[in-house]
Structures are given as structure tokens and as C-alpha cells.
Amino acid sequence: MDCRRVKKSLMEYADGGLPAGRRDEVSLHLEACTECSAMADRLALSGAALGSLAPVEMPPDTSARVFAAVTAGEETGRAAGFFRSPRVVAAAGLVTAVLVGLAIVVGLVTGGRDGEETTVTKRGVATQAVSAPAGESALQLEQKDALGEGVLPFASLVTPVARATSNNYDEASMKNMAESLEITESFANRYTLSDAINMRYAFIEKLADEFVAAGGDGPMLEAMISYVQQTEPVLLPCYAEKALFSSQPVYIVVLTGPPRSGATSQLTRAEFWAFNPEKFTANPELSLVWWGQSQK
Amino acid sequence: MQQSDLTPMLHYNRGMNEPDAEVPPAEDTLISRARAGDRDAFEQIFNSYRNQVYSLAYRMTGNPTDAEDLTQEVFMQVMRKIGSFQGRSSFSTWLYRVTVNRSRDYMRSRKRIPELLSDDHEAVERVGEPVGATPARAPESGAIASEARRLVQDALLELPETLRAPLVLHELEGLEYREVARMLRLPVGTVKSRIFRGRLKLAELLEPHKEQWR
Incomplete structure (x- = not known):
């Protein structure tokens, strides 16, 4: 038995899950191989350590508090979950007080009450906060919404598009599609690298939802995007299409990123990946049927 | 490894055939009603x-206050998005996925923002206490066991998120490799490899304290 084969069974061996015959084979190897033996010891240590952790349950009082906050948050249309954190709320108290004071002064001058909202933290403490649109760019507000924080409707962003078509692409028509896809232009004009950093997870979810609505397999699409992002994590997905390529089924995924070289951080580069979904689960690398990129 | 103390409904969702598992309420009916x-x-x-x-x-944050915040955020997101839940994966899988994604975002935000209040180590100790003794996890009493658990949780937090998430989902939440793969949108082989590497890294971090688990 060689080291490579032993390593495949080593975790089960360390956890005591190997059948007797195989366990004996591994034991025999470990007696002669110090490297594998040391690895088995480490796996046994981490297994014992993880096994010593007790199950975690939410304390009952916490449960009641969280449920009350969730439902209260929904009723009041609360946004920006991070700001419900009691520690953040506590630390932000001084800033809030200053802002409230400022708002009162402004209110006295203008007589207006816009921008005030009363929120209930999960600790059950009513907190008056001032939403100050002037302090945040429209894009920042949109980003919050894209992350599910509900400040502006998602529709106000240029969002990724998914569709199912009866297109049966070949090399030439795929290149043509890659060069003429309008949404890559919109993303290039609209988004920068920092948008990709902040919004990529929300956009992946959005694209997967759209893809499911179009009749595609959302989780499979997300798996493909995750595969692409293993080598380049910060890419913003803009388009997915369920189609055919040389009569075989493909999911085409288009992601945008900044140019490989150059000063701009705009997402002017688009990568086009076409995977065969029937082969992807078994071997992502072999499922790739076409790849290309365009530069705006 | 050890199965966490999860609800009967979750067992049902995972298709686990436990003879003593309670028959859960019709989940799809509940979801439809919640959607309405x-x-x-x-x-x-x-x-x-x-x-x-x-x-x-x-397990992802190592802090009960963060866990509480995250639980709140996850259920708020569930409330908002339950209408778009398609039922293509189990509700439990969807919920795990939302939780992992929110934890990832949360930890990223926390990195950018200085610690505002002191650590919650005392509270962590309370959370870390066993809630139910199982044969495989007979609770050791006293400060030593508590300290050992603290060391493990701290070591988990030192792992990169790419290793921590699959490790926690498989080793602590009891999900199969293929379930973890589906949830994290990774090939099964990648998940296995990350768990293997995560276990080795964890052992490396715990090596100076290894007598605790002998």
C-alpha cells in the first residue's frame, strides 16, 4: 500500500471508521512510514478535539429576543442588520446622539422631520437613529440593498440576467455572442472592482434566482461560478444562459472583472465560461466546453 | 463525527432514518403558510x-453575541426571501447556505471594524457548556474541559474561512460530504481535501495543548 492510497483512508482510520481488514493494511503501512504516521496522529488529535466540543443550543431567553427582533424588524422595514448588533449600537450611541442633536437643530431650523426612524434593537431597546442619505452615496445605499439590507429596491441596480434559450452555438456564434452581449457593456460602465468585492455574493444569489426562474439549475450554476472563482475570487457575474453548444447542453456563465493590466478599476473585462452541466459534477475541468473573454 | 443536537425536522430533511425520530409537521405546508x-x-x-x-x-464566529446577531439576520433574510425559495434543495440546506454566506459577510465586516467592546469570553464559556450528554460526548466537568473546548473554538477561528466552513459543516454539524459540496457549491473532492487540510491545520494549532485530549 503506497502513501497516496493510505492518505485517502487516513481520516477514517484516525476516527476509527475503517473496516478491520483495511485498518490492518493502514496500520502496517504506518509502522513503516513516519510521515503518514505523524499525519495520522495529527488527524487523531483534531478528531478528539472536535469531538470534545459540546453541541450548541440557543439559550431560551436569546431565542425569544431574536424572534421578537426578527418580527419587529420585518414590521418596521428595518434595514442594515449590522447596525442592529447591540455592541455596534452601544458604540454608535455617541455618534447617534450627535446626529440626533444635529437633526434637532436642523429640524428647528427647517421644521422638517424627514430622515428619522425609530428602530427596535434585538435587546428590546428602542433606539432613535437618523438615516442620513446625504452621508452615503447612492451606490453605497444600493450596495446595502444588494446585500439584502433593504435601503433601495434591488431594481435600481443593473442586475445580472439569466435566460434559457434554444440557441445551439458553435465556435463562431459563441464568439459573436461574447462580443455583442450588451450587459457586459452596462457592467463595464456601472461597476468597479470595489463593487465586485462588496456585491459578488449578492449578485451570485440574484443570478441563481433568475436562472431558476428561467428553468435552469440554480445550485449547479452557483457551483460553476464558485469553480471559476477559485482561481479569481473577485469577479462580478452578469449573465447566465441555458443553451446548447454543438448540440450538447451548456450553461454559459459570464463574469466581469477589471482588466488584467491598465489603470482603470471598471469591470471592463468579461469572461465567458460554457460548462456541460451533465459532466460538471463528475469533473468540472472536463465539463468546460468553451471559454473566451472580451475587453471593452 | 459527532452529530449535533438538531431538531427532528432537520433529521427528516436530511433523510436520516432514525427509528425514534418524530414525524415532523408537513414542512411544505408550513413554508407555504409562512410565504403567505x-x-x-x-x-x-x-x-x-x-x-x-x-x-x-x-462555530463560524466563536462568539455568542455574533451568533445571536447572525441568527437574527438569517431569519430576517428568510422572512424576506421565503417567497423565492423554490424547493429545489431542502429548506434545511437552503438555510445552512444562507447562514454560511451571512457568516462570511459578517466576518468580513468585522475585520474592517475595530472591536467595539471587550471579548465575550465569559459568555462563550456559558455557551460552550454541554446542553445534553451523549455517550460519545460524555461531558467532562470542571474548568479543564471548558478550557479545552475554548482552545478548540479559538483554533477553529484561526483557520481560513475556506477550510473552516466545510470542517464545521461536516465534523460538527454532521453533514455528508456531498451535502457540504452542494451547500458550498464546490466539487465533492475539493470539500474532502479542504476538510483533510483543515483537520491537519487544526491539529497543528492544538499541538502545544495536545495533552488535553489524550
Whole structure:
């Protein structure tokens, strides 16, 4: 038995899950191989350590508090979950007080009450906060919404598009599609690298939802995007299409990123990946049927 | 490894054939009712899954206050998005995925923002206490066991997120490799490899204290 084969069974061996015959084979190897033996010891240590952790349950009082906050948050249309954190709320108290004071002064001058909202933290403490649109760019507000924080409707962003078509692409028509896809232009004009950093997870979810609505397999699409992002994590997905390529089924995924070289951080580069979904689960690398990129 | 103390509904969702598992309420009915705005149905969903979400959030953040914040955020997101839940994966899988994604975002935000209050080590100790003794996890009493658990949780937090998430989902939440793969949108081989590497890294971090688990 060689080291490579032993390593495949080593975790089960360390956890005591190997059948007797195989366990004996591994034991025999470990007696002669110090490297594998040391690895088995480490796996046994981490297994014992993880096994010593007790199950975690939410304390009952916490449960009641969280449920009350969730439902209260929904009723009041609360946004920006991070700001419900009691520690953040506590630390932000001084800033809030200053802002409230400022708002009162402004209110006295203008007589207006816009921008005030009363929120209930999960600790059950009513907190008056001032939403100050002037302090945040429209894009920042949109980003919050894209992350599910509900400040502006998602529709106000240029969002990724998914569709199912009866297109049966070949090399030439795929290149043509890659060069003429309008949404890559919109993303290039609209988004920068920092948008990709902040919004990529929300956009992946959005694209997967759209893809499911179009009749595609959302989780499979997300798996493909995750595969692409293993080598380049910060890419913003803009388009997915369920189609055919040389009569075989493909999911085409288009992601945008900044140019490989150059000063701009705009997402002017688009990568086009076409995977065969029937082969992807078994071997992502072999499922790739076409790849290309365009530069705006 | 060890199965966490999860709800009967979760066991049902995973297709686990436990003879003593209770028959859960019809989940799709509950979801439909919650989607239509039925508060009682949402509360039942919350009660069925709160421990699953809280446990995973706690293991990912190592802090009960963060876990509480995250649980709240996850269920708010569930409330908003339950209408778009397609039923293509189990509700439990979807919920795990939302929790992992929110934990990832949360930890990223926390890195950018200085610690505002002191650590919650005391509270962590309370959370870390066993909630139910199982044969495989007979609780050791006293400060030594508590300290050992603290060391493990701290070591988990030192792992990169790419290793921590699959490790926690498989080793602590008891999900199969293929379930973890589906949830994290990774090939099964990648998940296995990350768990293997995570276990080795964890051992490396715990090596100076290894007598605790002998």
C-alpha cells in the first residue's frame, strides 16, 4: 500500500471508521512510514478535539429576543442588520446622539422631520437613529440593498440576467455572442472592482434566482461560478444562459472583472465560461466546453 | 463525527432514518403558510431551525453575541426571501447556505471594524457548556474541559474561512460530504481535501495543548 492510497483512508482510520481488514493494511503501512504516521496522529488529535466540543443550543431567553427582533424588524422595514448588533449600537450611541442633536437643530431650523426612524434593537431597546442619505452615496445605499439590507429596491441596480434559450452555438456564434452581449457593456460602465468585492455574493444569489426562474439549475450554476472563482475570487457575474453548444447542453456563465493590466478599476473585462452541466459534477475541468473573454 | 443536537425536522430533511425520530409537521405546508404571511407558521419554522442556525453561526464566529446577531439576520433574510425559495434543495440546506454566506459577510465586516467592546469570553464559556450528554460526548466537568473546548473554538477561528466552513459543516454539524459540496457549491473532492487540510491545520494549532485530549 503506497502513501497516496493510505492518505485517502487516513481520516477514517484516525476516527476509527475503517473496516478491520483495511485498518490492518493502514496500520502496517504506518509502522513503516513516519510521515503518514505523524499525519495520522495529527488527524487523531483534531478528531478528539472536535469531538470534545459540546453541541450548541440557543439559550431560551436569546431565542425569544431574536424572534421578537426578527418580527419587529420585518414590521418596521428595518434595514442594515449590522447596525442592529447591540455592541455596534452601544458604540454608535455617541455618534447617534450627535446626529440626533444635529437633526434637532436642523429640524428647528427647517421644521422638517424627514430622515428619522425609530428602530427596535434585538435587546428590546428602542433606539432613535437618523438615516442620513446625504452621508452615503447612492451606490453605497444600493450596495446595502444588494446585500439584502433593504435601503433601495434591488431594481435600481443593473442586475445580472439569466435566460434559457434554444440557441445551439458553435465556435463562431459563441464568439459573436461574447462580443455583442450588451450587459457586459452596462457592467463595464456601472461597476468597479470595489463593487465586485462588496456585491459578488449578492449578485451570485440574484443570478441563481433568475436562472431558476428561467428553468435552469440554480445550485449547479452557483457551483460553476464558485469553480471559476477559485482561481479569481473577485469577479462580478452578469449573465447566465441555458443553451446548447454543438448540440450538447451548456450553461454559459459570464463574469466581469477589471482588466488584467491598465489603470482603470471598471469591470471592463468579461469572461465567458460554457460548462456541460451533465459532466460538471463528475469533473468540472472536463465539463468546460468553451471559454473566451472580451475587453471593452 | 459527532452529530449535533438538531431538531427532528432537520433529521427528516436530511433523510436520516432514525427509528425514534418524530414525524415532523408537513414542512411544505408550513413554508407555504409562512410565504403567505402566516406569523404562526414562521414561528414554527423559527423554532425548528433556530438551533441549527445558531450553532453554525457560533462555530463560524466563536462568539455568542455574533451568533445571536447572525441568527437574527438569517431569519430576517428568510422572512424576506421565503417567497423565492423554490424547493429545489431542502429548506434545511437552503438555510445552512444562507447562514454560511451571512457568516462570511459578517466576518468580513468585522475585520474592517475595530472591536467595539471587550471579548465575550465569559459568555462563550456559558455557551460552550454541554446542553445534553451523549455517550460519545460524555461531558467532562470542571474548568479543564471548558478550557479545552475554548482552545478548540479559538483554533477553529484561526483557520481560513475556506477550510473552516466545510470542517464545521461536516465534523460538527454532521453533514455528508456531498451535502457540504452542494451547500458550498464546490466539487465533492475539493470539500474532502479542504476538510483533510483543515483537520491537519487544526491539529497543528492544538499541538502545544495536545495533552488535553489524550
